[in-house]
Amino acid sequence: MAYTFQLTVDSATPHALADWWAEALGWEVEPSDEEFIRKMIADGRATDEDTTTHRGVLVWKAGQGIRHPEGLERAPRILFQFIEEPKTVKNRLHLDVRTGEEDPRALVERLLAKGAKHLHEGNQGPFTWTTLTDPEGNELCVSH
Known part of the structure; x- marks a missing residue:
């Protein structure tokens, strides 16, 4: 089931x-x-x-x-x-927010303006993402 x-x-x-x-x-x-x-x-x-x-x-x-x-x-x-x-340690689970056709950088900039914090940029082969935290420090990644 x-x-x-x-x-x-x-x-x-x-x-x-x-x-x-x-x-x-x-x-x-x-x-x-x-x-x-x-x-x-x-x-x-x-x-x-x-x-x-x-x-x-x-x-x-x-x-x-x-x-x-x-x-x-x-x-x-x-x-x-x-x-x-x-919150005291890094999340063991986080959301990967996929923007589809929208430019992920536009969403990253909007979230930063709303209180998100930038952690780092990541990539694996042709795939890239931006890791942020929400206003309470919970991690999330933004990618296509």
């Missing part, structure tokens, strides 16, 4: 990082269901401490998901999950 998955990224600021990645990938931040959150609190299944406000919207403090605009059939969901501990 083949399984599906979502990718979960630990984050100190999951809603802000979800916004950053959604813009970086051209994906969509999953909308918050404020009515459902309020009902869960009213029913005693959650507390106000389980929530926060992001961009004027009531959201779960625990995390924020993003999706490909064509849905989960196109690509797995990415969940940014709140974790208090800071």
Whole structure:
């Protein structure tokens, strides 16, 4: 049997990082269901401490998901999950963002302007890539 998955990224600021990645990938931040959150609190299944406000919207403090605009059939969901501990070592897993026909340098420049940090340029034979970190230090590579 083949399984599906979502990718979960630990984050100190999951809603802000979800916004950053959604813009970086051209994906969509999953909308918050404020009515459902309020009902869960009213029913005693959650507390106000389980929530926060992001961009004027009531959201779960625990995390924020993003999706490909064509849905989960196109690509797995990415969940940014709140974790208090800071990142201390290099990621053992990272995203390779492929730009297709778009010039990867244009995406690299856009991400750098949005808070990414440049780590290095890489190549193997005819293949090249740029390694960056997102605003929280998670590595990613950009290539064709």
